[in-house]
Amino acid sequence: MDITEFRKHAHDMVDWMSDYLSDIESYPVKSQVNPGEIISSLPTHAPENPESMEDIMADVKKTIMPGITHWQSPNFYAYFPANSSYPSILGEMLTATLGVQGMIWDTSPAATELEEVIMNWLKDMMGLPKDFYGVIQDTASTASLVAILTARERISEYQINAIGYFTNKYRIYCSTEAHSSIEKAVKIAGFGKEALVKIEVDNELKMSPGKLEEALKGDIMDGLIPCCVISAVGTTGTVAIDPIDLIGDICKRYNVWHHVDAAYAGTAMILEENRYMIKGIEKADSYVFNPHKWMFTNFDCSAYFVKDKEALVKTFEILPEYLKTNADSVVNNYRDWGIQLGRRFRSLKLWFVIRSMGVKGIREKIANHIQWAGELSELIKKDAHFKLHEPQNLGCVCFQLNEAIGENQEKRNSLAKNLMDSINQSGKLFMSHTKIKGEFTFRFVIGNTYVTRKHVMDSWTYIASEASKNLKNV
Ligand code: PLP
DSSP: OOHHHHHHHHHHHHHHHHHHHHSGGGSOSSOOOOTTHHHHTSOSSOOSSOOOHHHHHHHIIIIIGGGOOOTTSTTBOSSSOOOOOHHHHHHHHHHHHHTOOOSSGGGOHHHHHHHHHHHHHHHHHHTOOTTOEEEEESOHHHHHHHHHHHHHHHHTTTHHHHHOOOOSOEEEEEETTSOHHHHHHHHHTTSOGGGEEEEOBOTTSOBOHHHHHHHHHHHHHTTOEEEEEEEEBSOTTTOOBOOHHHHHHHHHHTTOEEEEEOTTGGGGGGSGGGGGGGTTGGGOSEEEEOHHHHSSOOSSOEEEEESOHHHHHHHHOOOOGGGOOTTTTTSOOGGGGSSOSSOOOTHHHHHHHHHHHHHHHHHHHHHHHHHHHHHHHHHHHHOTTEEEOSSOBTTEEEEEEOTTSSSSHHHHHHHHHHHHHHHHHTTSOBOEEEEETTEEEEEEEOOOTTOOHHHHHHHHHHHHHHHHHHSOOO
16 A cells, blocks of 8 residues: 555545444444354455455445444443543554654653643642552553552562562452452462451442451451552442542551552543542552543553652563663653553543543543432332343442342342343343343443433433343232
8 A cells, every 4th residue: 555545545535434323323332243153154265365445344334343242323222431532543543644653752752741731731620639649551451460569569669570479378359349450460470379468348338448357457467567558449340439538547557568450430530529539549559540441532541640659660660782772761661651562642542532532521521420320229219121230320320120020139140141131132231231130230330431411311311211021020
């Protein structure tokens, strides 16, 4: 392809992208292909000779599109959102075009310095402490791993980096509702899964500070060494909010690193009325939230904040001769702020989003999502087939079948799963599930960039009518 052809195909691609996004509601939200269907329609070997962009795009339409689940559909309510938006897509296009690898300041000063500025903007927008330092990580999973590794090095006085593990006495703590990435991080960090202590939750599925303190005390008495506590502002299952203020006090008392995972809920801190959820955040050692979930910014873009920048850099720094530059003593070299060396220019899309929507525009969308989630909750409460899980938090609405439906939990769970499968199969909307105390629980998360109140209400009308059709009347 030469530059003239590139220009033509790029224009065609933008037309295709715009058509796709304006027609997105004509696709079934959840892909309806069977396992292996895409593999069997693709050639087993790479083409020897060049193929035309027309042929490639024809195969995108024929083969790839049926296997796409339309995350950007306004009727996508599953998991947590992974939003994009028009300005974010433009930012990604520019990032791809510049093709910058921003591992150090020298390799593109603007990539480093824009990231520093945008992380400071985010602190300000979200009411985070001024003494936090921000850096973009690829995902919250990586950010939590970075936090756990930094905590490990701080408590071991950087000895594990130097000589490897010399004891298996370190302990990491999170609640039974923490995201699976925490257990994964503990395994990757070399602590061993048994070093992870899962603290019981209360009736609202929040970590119990009393149980945490009991565990820390007991472990210390047994000669173990508490290293890190991970709390969640917004658990994955039900968006339960751990009491980070109390947990922060406990961590200070026992000199334990406190990492706060606000992967989804963090964006809601743009609204001052939600900041009670991060009361006490100034006591935390690190904090993560994902603009790539709810802040209209394409995956991947995870905002990680840390108080002790020196501990972070000391954990990850490595300076081979070929990466030394004249600017090293006066700039941030983000290769030392995380795991990977090479880095994409991710702050660009975030800059585009924040400038194009304005903080006000982002705030308004988030407020609407939360408001509609509240309205939907009221409708669920009034429907005899369902029971709302409370407290309902932010844009996530969790609900179950009413106990009168199905003679026992097993029967109810199977009815609920069938109902969800057939709703998702319809292609009209896509929601996901979790289990609370063994009970199948629908999760309906309102957070898509293009969702309107009408989408939410129409989706609910459909869910309610399917329930009336398929479940016994109660
Ligand atoms: N933490 C929480 C609370 C989450 O809900 C999720 C994903 O939903 C993650 C971490 C993992 O996020 P990521 O995909 O950015 O690693």
